[in-house]
Amino acid sequence: MRDVAVVARVSIKTVSNVVNNHPHVHPTTRSRVEKAITELGYRPNFSARGLRSGRTGVIGLAVPELRQNYFAELADAVIAAAEKRSLSVIVGQAGRDRQHEINVLANGLRQTDGLLFSPERLGTEDSAMLDDIDYPLVLLGERIFGGPTDHVTMDNITAARAAVQHLAEKGRTRIAVLGAHPDRREGQLRAADLRVRGYREGLALAELPHDRQLERAVAPWHQEDGARATNELLESGVEFDAIFALNDTLALGALRALGRSGRHIPDDVAVIGFDNITDGRFTLPSLSTVDAGRDEIAETAVAMLVERIDWGSGVRRPPRLHKAHFDIIERESTGGAPARPIDLGAGAK
Known part of the structure; x- marks a missing residue:
């Protein structure tokens, strides 16, 4: 970033503003910085940025199995909703095994800021497990109702x-x-x-x-x-x-x-x-x-998760339930x- 600043004849802060798409950068200055970035082949160090901010810019999606067309297309919709917010998605299969789902719930998916989780083996009787979750979580599907987390489902x-x-x-x-x-x-x-x-x-x-x-x-x-x-x-x-x-x-x-x-x-x-x-x-x-509103489910769940991530670990806010609209x-x-x-x-x- 320092090298880009020297070539573009600007401050390191200005380079940072351009890289982070800050709106208050003069178009001429932005163009000069972008040209220098291209000439030098500069790539932002997102890992270092994540260490400074405590964010990775990545969310997780855990579904039972991607062999099911619905879950594959849901993953596609979640990725599209996340990309609109400049986020990446790690997709994991929780499988058809209860213990695997418990492990995913306990640990989330590594190197992510929050998790969208669609369980298959866990049920409402397991909702107490959610009380100790210390990361942003949004539930999908029909297995766990009445828990302390946001929940997006279909009617x-x-x-x-x-x-x-x-x-x-x-x-x-x-x-x-x-x-x-x-x-x-x-x-x-x-x-x-x-x-x-x-x-x-x-x-x-x-x-x-x-x-x-x-x-x-x-x-x-x-x-x-x-x-x-x-x-x-x-x-x-x-x-x-x-x-x-x-x-x-x-x-x-x-x-x-x-x-x-x-x-x-x-x-x-x-x-x-x-x-x-x-x-x-x-x-x-x-x-x-x-x-049953798959795209609405993906968009709403990602929006809820991003809000939870932005709110951080401060005051605990009440859970929200959203049921998507359907059409024949x-x-x-x-x-x-x-x-x-x-x-x-x-x-x-």
């Missing part, structure tokens, strides 16, 4: 209810659900439990009977699991004319199994998923889904229009 019950109502409005009367949790335990809440509750409420509002045979337990929520559950439903002989899959990857598997069985979609069976992942636009037919995206699998036309390139028909 699972209402969104699932709306998905069922959408199918009912299409004249469907035998609506199956894929993704109920196989080991439901009293006092525990999961996304599956909340969405099944919404499914049942949707049936009641549509005055449709609730048939336990149409509730299919599936875990994990991958494509192959959706296909297997759909095959089992077909082989059971239980009548159904619609499927509500509790996430889009299960729905993708259901589309495959229904197609192989000779069922026509949506004429014989309508299908709707949950999450609005990109792949759903490219299926044949394109997949109707619930957009109607595509071909429930009788809607195809997804937006896609330019497949030269020679495409």
Whole structure:
């Protein structure tokens, strides 16, 4: 920085102001400093800056698994929201192991200023663990409610209810659900439990009977699991004319199994998923889904975390809960229009 100051004929403080994008630098001076930076190949020492300020300029995101399209696309949205604030993101997989999640929660992710954490194995019964967290933390997802930290989630019950109502409005009367949790335990809440509750409420509002045979337990929520559950439903002989899959990857598997069985979609069976992942636009037919507000979740969570980081470790402020808005995206699998036309390139028909 001293060398840049000599070449640009300015003070070291002025170089620092330019490097940190301080607004009160004359354009001519800024141009001269930037030219000197380019000539000398100067790169700011962000590690040293972090030591001086106590900040790294990096936040962490811990999700269960990046194999799930939703979490991969959530990570992409978080990175975009962080970059707008000149922050970098370290993404970690907490995995499907409870102890690993406890370790992540206890220690955060190394060299980060704060953590966005989406647990899968921890639950509300573990909320006392949050009392001793001494770093900025924002929870994501549906596992821990009522804790002392900020929490950004989706409106699972209402969104699932709306998905069922959408199918009912299409004249469907035998609506199956894929993704109920196989080991439901009293006092525990999961996304599956909340969405099944919404499914049942949707049936009641549509005055449709609730048939336990149409509730299919599936875990994990991958494509192959959706296909297997759909095959089992077909082989059971239980009548159904619609499927509500509790996430889009299960729905993708259901589309495959229904197609192989000779069922026509949506004429014989309508299908709707949950999450609005990109792949759903490219299926044949394109997949109707619930957009549960992934981008809003990412933007809100990053904003909350940055505020917590800026507030520091002073007076403890009360936790905030934010539920993202949702939309029903109607595509071909429930009788809607195809997804937006896609330019497949030269020679495409």
